[in-house]
Amino acid sequence: MRPLTEPEVRESFANATPDEERLIALPLDFVLLDWDHLDFLAWRDPRTRGRGYLVAEIDGAPVGVVLRAADGSSRARSALCNVCHTMQPGDQVALFTAHKAGTVGEKGDSIGTYMCADLSCHETVRLAAPLAPNEVRGSVDRRLDGTRLRAEAFVARVLDPVRSDA
Template sequence: MRALTEDEVRESFVNAADDELRLVALPADFMLTDWDHLDFFAWPDPHIRGRGYLVTERDGQPTGIVLRAAQGSSQAHAAMCNLCHTMQPADQVALFTARKAGPAGRNGDSIGTYMCTDLSCHENVRLAAPLAPSEVRASVDHRIDGTRARTEAFVERVVESAV
């Protein structure tokens, strides 16, 4: 992913109202981000619990979405993130929703998927050892490519109604 400025990140959000954009809090270590090793940029809001952000490149342009984690807890013992396909303890995976871009989002339409609660998918796919005893891992490159493709597909579903 190419290096982004704070302004570029803020301007990239396609599903946020103006008042939401004022609330976007970048991670404290934003200036230290190693963009050369990122397939997408995702982080939990450091001030608002259950809120997160994801920025990826779409047609060479940064495209960001605001995410909200569902409240509540799961009775499951383990769960799988739909982006990085990593098995995690159930309390480390949450249903995140994103309001759709454009008129559909203004009418309340949203989509969701299960993601790592700390939005660390980018790092999780680079781990050599499985996180769960029953987890079978493909090659690191295959996992990275799959995570990138699933992330871009999710963002595309958020954007598609606005076009």
């Protein structure tokens, strides 16, 4: 991902209301981010419990979405993150929803997906997990590409009504 400035990140949010835009808190380590190793930018709001953000490049431009984490925790023993495709303990995966952009989002339409609860998919996919006997794992590059594409696809689904109007 190309390096972004704070104003670029703040201006990128497609589904944020003016009040939400005002409340966006960037990650505490924003100035220290290693942009060369980010496929997309995702973080939990350090000030507001239950809120997160995802910024991906769509058609060469940064596009961000405001996410809401579902209340409560899963009773499942394990769960799969739909972005990085990593199986994790159930309490480390959460349902995140995003209001759709445009008028349909203002009317309450939203979409959701299960993601790493701390939104660290870009880091999780880089971890080398031990293999089970006879397990074959795809290359790290393929896993990284897949994770990036799935994050971009989620953002594109949030934009869907806006993109069709253009």
